[in-house]
Amino acid sequence: xxxxxxxxxxxxxxxxxxxxxxxxxxxxxxxxxxxxxxxxxxxxxxxxxxxxxxxxxxxxxxxxxxxxxxxxxxxxxxxxxxxxxxxxxxxxxxxxxxxxxxxxxxxxxxxxxxxxxxxxxxxxxxxxxxxxxxxxxxxxxxxxxxxxxxxxxxxxxxxxxxxxxxxxxxxxxxxxxxxxxxxxxxxxxxxxxxxxxxxxxxxxxxxxxxxxxxxxxxxxxxxxxxxxxxxxxxxxxxxxxxxxxxxxxxxxxxxxxxxxxxxxxxxxxxxxxxxxxxxxxxxxxxxxxxxxxxxxxxxxxxxxxxxxxxxxxxxxxxxxxxxxxxxxxxxxxxxxxxxxxxxxxxxxxxxxxxxxxxxxxxxxxxxxxxxxxxxxxxxxxxxxxxxxx
Amino acid sequence: xxxxxxxxxxxxxxxxxxxxxxxxxxxxxxxxxxxxxxxxxxxxxxxxxxxxxxxxxxxxxxxxxxxxxxxxxxxxxxxxxxxxxxxxxxxxxxxxxxxxxxxxxxxxxxxxxxxxxxxxxxxxxxxxxxxxxxxxxxxxxxxxxxxxxxxxxxxxxxxxxxxxxxxxxxxxxxxxxxxxxxxxxxxxxxxxxxxxxxxxxxxxxxxxxxxxxxxxxxxxxxxxxxxxxxxxxxxxxxxxxxxxxxxxxxxxxxxxxxxxxxxxxxxxxxxxxxxxxxxxxxxxxxxxxxxxxxxxxxxxxxxxxxxxxxxxxxxxxxxxxxxxxxxxxxxxxxxxxxxxxxxxxxxxxxxxxxxxxxxxxxxxxxxxxxxxxxxxxxxxxxxxxxxxxxxxxxxxxxxxxxxxxxxxxxxxxxxxxxx
Numbered sequence: 001x002x003x004x005x006x007x008x009x010x011x012x013x014x015x016x017x018x019x020x021x022x023x024x025x026x027x028x029x030x031x032x033x034x035x036x037x038x039x040x041x042x043x044x045x046x047x048x049x050x051x052x053x054x055x056x057x058x059x060x061x062x063x064x065x066x067x068x069x070x071x072x073x074x075x076x077x078x079x080x081x082x083x084x085x086x087x088x089x090x091x092x093x094x095x096x097x098x099x100x101x102x103x104x105x106x107x108x109x110x111x112x113x114x115x116x117x118x119x120x121x122x123x124x125x126x127x128x129x130x131x132x133x134x135x136x137x138x139x140x141x142x143x144x145x146x147x148x149x150x151x152x153x154x155x156x157x158x159x160x161x162x163x164x165x166x167x168x169x170x171x172x173x174x175x176x177x178x179x180x181x182x183x184x185x186x187x188x189x190x191x192x193x194x195x196x197x198x199x200x201x202x203x204x205x206x207x208x209x210x211x212x213x214x215x216x217x218x219x220x221x222x223x224x225x226x227x228x229x230x231x232x233x234x235x236x237x238x239x240x241x242x243x244x245x246x247x248x249x250x251x252x253x254x255x256x257x258x259x260x261x262x263x264x265x266x267x268x269x270x271x272x273x274x275x276x277x278x279x280x281x282x283x284x285x286x287x288x289x290x291x292x293x294x295x296x297x298x299x300x301x302x303x304x305x306x307x308x309x310x311x312x313x314x315x316x317x318x319x320x321x322x323x324x325x326x327x328x329x330x331x332x333x334x335x336x337x338x339x340x341x342x343x344x345x346x347x348x349x350x351x352x353x354x355x356x357x358x359x360x361x362x363x364x365x366x367x368x369x370x371x372x373x374x375x376x377x378x379x380x381x382x383x384x385x386x387x388x389x
Numbered sequence: 390x391x392x393x394x395x396x397x398x399x400x401x402x403x404x405x406x407x408x409x410x411x412x413x414x415x416x417x418x419x420x421x422x423x424x425x426x427x428x429x430x431x432x433x434x435x436x437x438x439x440x441x442x443x444x445x446x447x448x449x450x451x452x453x454x455x456x457x458x459x460x461x462x463x464x465x466x467x468x469x470x471x472x473x474x475x476x477x478x479x480x481x482x483x484x485x486x487x488x489x490x491x492x493x494x495x496x497x498x499x500x501x502x503x504x505x506x507x508x509x510x511x512x513x514x515x516x517x518x519x520x521x522x523x524x525x526x527x528x529x530x531x532x533x534x535x536x537x538x539x540x541x542x543x544x545x546x547x548x549x550x551x552x553x554x555x556x557x558x559x560x561x562x563x564x565x566x567x568x569x570x571x572x573x574x575x576x577x578x579x580x581x582x583x584x585x586x587x588x589x590x591x592x593x594x595x596x597x598x599x600x601x602x603x604x605x606x607x608x609x610x611x612x613x614x615x616x617x618x619x620x621x622x623x624x625x626x627x628x629x630x631x632x633x634x635x636x637x638x639x640x641x642x643x644x645x646x647x648x649x650x651x652x653x654x655x656x657x658x659x660x661x662x663x664x665x666x667x668x669x670x671x672x673x674x675x676x677x678x679x680x681x682x683x684x685x686x687x688x689x690x691x692x693x694x695x696x697x698x699x700x701x702x703x704x705x706x707x708x709x710x711x712x713x714x715x716x717x718x719x720x721x722x723x724x725x726x727x728x729x730x731x732x733x734x735x736x737x738x739x740x741x742x743x744x745x746x747x748x749x750x751x752x753x754x755x756x757x758x759x760x761x762x763x764x765x766x767x768x769x770x771x772x773x774x775x776x777x778x779x780x781x782x783x784x785x786x787x788x789x790x791x792x793x794x795x796x797x798x799x800x801x802x803x804x805x806x807x808x
Binding site: 111 | 454455491492493495497498499500502503504506507510511523524527528530531535547549588589590593594597617618803
């Protein structure tokens with residue numbers, strides 16, 4: 001970990017940098033020039049899912065830990081942000097018609113007469129921003145500690161993350177006086193007095209989001225090229241060997257799981273800011289699996305692929321549902337089946353196979369770690385030695 | 390939240406503008422009807438760049454046609470399309486044919502918000518008929534307020550909301566609950582109630598109102614239980630019901646859970662012919678899924694039943710079946726969905742304009758005499774004056790109306806003493 005970007009061919013690094021630059025150009029220049037504010041805001045929303053996909057590339061693609069509960073962290077990040085915004089929107093003047101002015105409207109509907117203690121710190125923006133990353137990372141740490149120290153992995157781990165997603169949804173829906181229930185936390189208005197609903201604000205938030213995303217990609221690249229990144233790949237491919245070499249495998253897994261959680265949470269917070277509300281429908285099992293699909297369509301081994309995959313799937317979803325309101329789900333299903341059957345390594349796989357050799361031979365050398373296409377989807381989900389002793 | 394903005398700020402300017410509008414109205418009526426329609430150039434009736442041309446006007450329909458809510462919302466879509474087809478047959482609105490842009494909310498609240506924004510910003514529709522669940526309405530409300538759109542919302546709901554940009558064509562909670570409770574108290578001399586509902590804002594708010602009313606009347610609530618949406622195991626609560634022996638089971642269980650609830654009630658030997666059960670969440674649509682044999686004898690408190698006997702309703706049911714097939718059933722919300730396009734048409738014609746601001750003001754006092762439920766009128770708070778009716782479920786999936794209030798009940802979304 002101490003040696004930063006270690007050895008590796010300089011070509012690959014520059015190649016990847018060129019890729020990042022291209023993506024940055026696409027997101028920051030091409031899209032804003034080509035789309036109106038409404039469509040751009042939608043792309044902004046899609047890009048918040050890309051944070052989750054990035055986390056999954058590291059967690060699932062690199063380290064072989066498939067989490068089907070990333071929605072938990074996306075949701076928690078989003079809720080932390082939403083709680084701050086909701087408190088700001090619930091000033092005593094704005095809520096004077098309630099039985100108890102000064103508390104969020106849904107609390108008043110549920111007969112709460114005072115702000116619950118755990119809402120109090122969310123009056124502070126600094127606390128909220130820290131909480132956006134810290135709360136999900138902490139939860140991931142606890143879950144990771146409990147699971148990985150006991151060497152729970154593979155399918156079992158995936159199922160447990162699903163269970164957590166279900167638990168959290170039920171908790172949020174059930175405690176509606178404290179969380180807004182199934183409606184979620186809605187009608188968010190301002191951030192420190194700055195109206196986030198205007199077109200200008202949406203534009204600014206789009207660029208903030210884009211910058212954060214590029215920053216996160218660079219961070220992920222850094223992790224991947226560090227020694228840590230290599231150990232992650234090693235423990236995906238032969239966990240026992242890494243353990244016998246004297247590494248504490250669990251710690252590495254916990255780290256990458258927390259890292260992915262923190263990334264998802266940043267996405268969640270940006271989602272709340274751009275869309276203007278947060279609801280349990282992003283926390284549950286279905287959205288969590290959808291997020292894995294974004295990553296799979298893009299190619300779970302490629303950071304950039306995951307971003308493009310997220311954009312493609314969501315764009316297709318919007319377009320198809322606008323054109324065929326009654327049939328679009330079938331079209332989406334066909335798209336996913338097509339991806340899995342025809343190009344299991346996703347967009348990135350296609351690029352690797354057909355374009356990369358022409359673009360730069362050096363680029364593909366670093367990716368030989370990818371397993372053969374046919375077994376690709378299963379091998380990472382079920383590492384062979386997970387349940388060993 | 391929406392309400393804080395509206396209840397303070399809406400009423401008085403509303404009244405003032407309305408008075409101005411009223412003052413101008415007599416002058417308009419002096420002109421022959423046809424002359425107005427032709428004289429009204431698009432520029433005059435549409436000053437805010439909505440999608441209105443000389444011959445057409447675009448409106449949106451925004452419901453879930455996929456996902457878990459599709460089964461409930463399909464009826465509303467059908468009713469809205471029927472109303473629009475009928476209006477077009479009559480020559481449209483201010484001489485303009487209505488064109489529908491339909492979007493799918495996919496039972497997903499953020500999708501609703503996204504599609505609402507699309508309809509308002511991209512398509513610039515003059516009105517949107519849509520939403521079903523409270524969650525979807527809460528998700529789109531800020532969008533409608535920000536972009537100044539007009540939403541006609543068909544579902545009976547929990548109240549606690551009022552917006553310049555929404556017309557609520559379903560009942561708010563007090564309209565649905567109070568009269569029904571009074572009737573059952575009198576008719577069945579009920580002293581004790583057991584409240585059971587799905588766990589979200591509508592059943593909770595409804596039961597809160599019901600409980601206050603019950604306790605005010607000196608009666609007792611012997612149990613109050615909530616279950617997550619989609620819950621299917623009701624045996625424990627049925628045991629509690631058997632132990633507490635309430636005079637009335639008061640149910641607001643929604644969606645698929647209903648099927649399990651009524652089947653298990655029956656299996657546990659609770660005969661609804663003897664045990665009084667009143668529900669505020671079962672319409673003809675749900676009856677279809679539950680099966681008449683499982684629920685026959687239960688009372689439902691609604692404002693509309695398909696079996697209502699009046700000329701308007703007979704025409705409506707016939708037209709609906711002609712358009713959507715003889716097997717289709719029509720529930721309370723479907724009928725409320727049908728009101729939306731008609732109320733909008735009447736309002737536009739009263740305001741002589743498609744402008745949202747003018748429609749928001751002109752909506753007060755709009756009367757729709759051809760409503761299948763009977764005469765309705767729009768209140769200043771954008772809800773409808775309507776009757777409360779109690780129906781008894783039959784084996785064949787219909788209701789027999791056993792009671793209706795004599796007068797229209799005033800909508801009161803922020804009921805004093807019930808909050």
